[in-house]
Amino acid sequence: MIPFTDYGPNGANTYNVSAGIPPFSFETTGLPNGKINALAPRTDGFRKQLSTDIHIPYEDKWVKPDETAIVSARNMTNKTVRTAGVNHEVVNGYYALGKSEPRNGWLPTRNALITGGSDPRIVNPWAVEVNKGKTVSYESRNSKAVSEFDTKPRIAKRPAGNSIGTNWFDGGGKIKFHSNFSERNITVLKNQWAGIARTSPGAFLDGQFIVSPDDVTVLAPSDFRLINPSNWETTLEDECKVTKRVSLPGTNNTTTRTEYYDVRKWEQLSIVDTKVTKRVSLGGDERRGRRATFNFGNPQSGTLQVSHRVEVTLQRRWGKDGEHPDCVSESYSETIGTKSIVADSTGVSVAQPDELSVTVHAIDREPTNELYITINGTQDLSGQPLGQIRLSPSGSKKSETIYGPWRFYPVSLYDSITKFVGDRKKTVPTTFGHPVGKKEAAHLYRDYAALGNWSKRGRLRYQVDKRTSSTNISDRSLPPGVVNRKGETPLYTRYAGKTYMTDAQLQNLQANAEDIFGNSIQTTVKHITYQESKIKMQNDGKTVHVRLFDPDTSTGISGAKLAVDGAKTSTVTTNASGWATVQSTTALVTVGFEGTDPMSGASTFYEKAYTSHYVRIFMLERSGDLYRWISGMIHQVLLVVEWAALLLFLMWYKLMFKPNRKSGQA
Secondary structure (H helix, E strand, O other): OEEEEEEEOOEEEEEEEOOOOOOEEHHHHOOOHHHHHHHOOOOOEEEOOOOOOOEEEEEOOEEOOOOOOOEOOOOOOOOOEEEOOEEEEEEOOEEEOEEEEOOOEEEEEEOOOEEOOOOOEEOOHHHOEEEOOEEEEHHHHHHHHHHHOOOEOOEEEEEOOOOOOOOOOOOOEEEEEEEOOOOEEEEEEEEEEEOOOEEEOEEEEOOEEEEOOOEEEEEOOEEEEEOOOOOOEEEEEEEEEEEEEEEOOOOOOEEEEEEEEEEEEEEEEEEEEEEEEEEEEEOOEEEEOOOOEEEEEOOOOEEEEEEEEEEEEEEEEEEEEEOOOOOOOEEEEEEEEEEEEEEEEEEEEEOOOOOOEEEEEEEEOOOOEEEEEEEEOOOOOOOOOEEEEEEEEOOOOOOEEEEOOEEEEEEEOOOEEEEEEOOEEEEEEOOOOOOOOOHHHOOOEEEEEEEOOOEEEEOOOEEEEEEEEEEEEEOOOOOOOOOOOOOEEEEEEEEEEEEOOOHHHHHOEEEEEEEOOOOEEEEEEEEEEEEOOEEEEEEEOOEEEEEEEOOOOOOEOOOOEEEEEOEOOOEEEOOOOOEEEEEEOOOEEEEEEOOOOOOOOOOOEEOOEEEEEEOOOOOOOOOOHHHHHHHHHHHHHHHHHHHHHHHHHHHHHHHHOOOOHHHOOO
């Protein structure tokens, strides 16, 4: 059972899962290698940052635990069952164990069955196995795979299948030489291919690569197979007639004898030189070489193309040889040059630098501090896509990381490899269980971009309660077989919430942001401190005068929007002196100030303020003695109520503080 937390627009959802789990993030799960190995066969892992150097499993290995193993686990309700100091976890009516290792954390186990109710025990210790799978650095895996694809004469390793729907290895290059002598085609080169496997850093999206604006390494492996033609080809062409005089046996006489000898036509072909030229160009900038990796500084958007050219120089010698010296013998020689070219291309879009900025407003405000994170610029992959924002108080180990919606799935480009050695051919599947050291198991991975929810991780107790978005973008297509939840994803322009940092932490707050490539994004922290505000009201008849002011300086707060209840208008704005006027419609008028908007850019920020005011008379629309009398009566009633309240208070005070006669006091 492995905990998985997904942060979505409606809050955090935590799963305790054993199979069929959603894709997990290498950055946010914090899973040890053993758990990653256990997860890998059942789901997909992704990176939220292309700069993250993840480890991927390459060997699923289960072994017997040593005798000193400490086993412990938690079940879905965070309750444990203990056996002789060992904690166990209930899974489908059984108990699953985890073995603790200092560097790998808790490792998954299997085949463990425990019975005994309140006193459980392991009933099959001989069958318990612990996962000791191995992982390798993602970039190291690709580097090793590239080295295994280096071109070597007479050897070609060509992927026989693929797992992404299109085979980028289909070059189809071949060199054939037509022999007039034998009237047949002779193949001297085949299995030539070249392709653009991936860019680093970069991701494949909608048929093109999205790359970093600073520099990018293009991985463009290629290979081909040379075949030496037969060294000697002969065929019978004619007969050679040779006439000569010979002695007759037993006499001194001679006679003429005619003999016939074979005349053979021959041809010899040999490869005397091979020249390989690889060109990789990006936006008009070209690199050459036989290597598989090409670096481009300051890349430009455009077409990324690889061209692989193999030139083979053949020497052809041919002629005629008779079996007798008197027969005709001829010998000729020529040099033949032939070539084959394969190419592959795809589009490249460079993320636009310096188009994104982040401002963090740290707001000291009662009763809870707040953070407003404003993101300016294009966050789509066409701009400078936001990868993460990290918040951390200076000198504190606590931090909070907010991740953007982008996800990058490393997908193997093929399922198997066909290896040619001479005339022998061997096809080897590239599966999860193949050790990294075997050349035939060389994986090449391409990063595919997709979308997911915004998420956060940390220990600053930052509670998101407000997100605003400017646009929604549709989920990107992924290769078949990759688990992914599809839907519309918002790109937030504001990410706000409450934080429970101390005042010292808030004042020392530091923030930095990066795009998906790890490049720094301009980040500014602005501290906003709120001051107390007060409202006072007075009336002259039905007109109520309201003033919002700073109690420390008595200065009026101008341009503030006030909410009013019990008046003809529901809102009013203060003037340059902090005053506003309303016409009341009830005896009680309530005025409220919501505080200065933290995003207003004001020079001084004021807290919320509320107050109510009883108007002396009802606002009557007619005049006359009757209405004046009613008004006076209301005024007298209010005075009576006030005196009655004072009398009740004095009576209560007298009773509560009555002298105690037992103490000798009068």
